[in-house]
Amino acid sequence: MYVVAGATGRVGSVVATRLLEAGADVGVLVRRPQDAASWEARGARAHRVDLEDRAALSGVLAGCAGFFVLLPFDLTVDDLDAHADTLIASIAGAVGDQRVPHVVMLSSGGADLTDGTGPITWLHRLERALLRTGTTLTALRPGHFQEKVGDVVDAARGAGVYPVFAASADVPLPLVATRDIGVAAAAALLSPPAASEAVDVLGPAYTERAVAALLADALGRELLVEPLPEEAWVGALQEAGFAGHVARSLAELYRADEHGLLAPRGDRRVDASTPMETTLERLVAAG
Numbered sequence: 658m659y660v661v662a663g664a665t666g667r668v669g670s671v672v673a674t675r676l677l678e679a680g681a682d683v684g685v686l687v688r689r690p691q692d693a694a695s696w697e698a699r700g701a702r703a704h705r706v707d708l709e710d711r712a713a714l715s716g717v718l719a720g721c722a723g724f725f726v727l728l729p730f731d732l733t734v735d736d737l738d739a740h741a742d743t744l745i746a747s748i749a750g751a752v753g754d755q756r757v758p759h760v761v762m763l764s765s766g767g768a769d770l771t772d773g774t775g776p777i778t779w780l781h782r783l784e785r786a787l788l789r790t791g792t793t794l795t796a797l798r799p800g801h802f803q804e805k806v807g808d809v810v811d812a813a814r815g816a817g818v819y820p821v822f823a824a825s826a827d828v829p830l831p832l833v834a835t836r837d838i839g840v841a842a843a844a845a846l847l848s849p850p851a852a853s854e855a856v857d858v859l860g861p862a863y864t865e866r867a868v869a870a871l872l873a874d875a876l877g878r879e880l881l882v883e884p885l886p887e888e889a890w891v892g893a894l895q896e897a898g899f900a901g902h903v904a905r906s907l908a909e910l911y912r913a914d915e916h917g918l919l920a921p922r923g924d925r926r927v928d929a930s931t932p933m934e935t936t937l938e939r940l941v942a943a944g
């Protein structure tokens with residue numbers, strides 16, 4: 658039996674679907690009754706468990722062959738570090754309690770670094786905590802999600818502006834579709850490695866200007882590409898509605914990206930093929 662966290666989310670939903678398609682016995686973690694019902698209708702066992710609840714999580718993980726886990730970011734909490742630490746203690750505690758043999762974790766490029774990467778430092782800490790349990794860890798380290806463009810679709814559609822949190826809009830970076838990460842995660846669960854490994858999951862590379870041009874096509878309107886200087890990031894993020902401490906953490910992440918700290922440095926890589934056009938079609942249709 659495999660257990661999949663984040664089953665209502667972008668990556669976890671694909672992981673659970675692929676495992677069910679492969680005929681596996683799948684338990685999904687959900688929080689709302691309606692999500693439990695819909696997964697049960699699809700043949701999964703649904704467990705209403707919060708990842709912060711070590712005892713409940715441990716109960717579900719008993720006897721499982723593999724566990725897909727992510728570290729959800731909750732940007733509404735007052736203390737981001739403390740919240741991450743609570744989740745990390747609960748997740749790693751439950752994995753250790755049940756001696757789960759294999760964990761596939763949704764991590765990120767840059768998670769090998771201890772600090773200076775904003776929210777990715779929490780993924781670093783979760784990787785380390787899971788490794789300490791003795792499980793075999795597959796740490797999937799994608800770069801940016803293609804779906805992050807969804808954050809600017811409204812501004813682009815309304816004001817015709819495509820903001821870029823970098824000094825240049827002309828640096829190509831790999832952007833991966835969340836669906837491709839889910840496919841890689843399910844494949845890893847079904848064929849566990851002999852030893853722990855970090856796997857870079859890399860999509861095709863695009864510059865921000867190229868993404869803006871594709872978005873402009875999809876929206877049928879011209880877009881002004883607006884690179885923001887570093888000193889404007891925190892203010893712009895606060896204007897967009899983020900609390901000050903969240904804006905500062907995200908700015909640290911952008912700075913890390915600017916300095917190449919999120920570059921792939923895993924043990925091997927998976928090349929993901931979904932093009933940005935496919936993701937944009939979905940995002941624009943949804944918005």
Ligand SMILES: NC(=O)c1ccc[n+]([C@@H]2O[C@H](COP(=O)([O-])OP(=O)(O)OC[C@H]3O[C@@H](n4cnc5c(N)ncnc54)[C@H](OP(=O)(O)O)[C@@H]3O)[C@@H](O)[C@H]2O)c1
Pocket residue numbers: 662663664665666667668669686687688689706707708709727728729730763764765766780799800801802805835
């Ligand atoms: N954005 C990027 O470019 C990027 C890059 C690298 C890595 N990442 C990682 O990817 C993660 C997001 O993955 P995603 O996009 O697949 O997720 P997502 O679509 O944002 O969904 C989050 C999932 O986590 C669940 N969840 C949230 N808090 C929970 C809790 N306390 N207990 C149990 N479940 C909880 C949600 O369940 P409900 O439906 O019940 O809320 C939902 O299923 C981030 O947290 C980050 O670690 C992101």
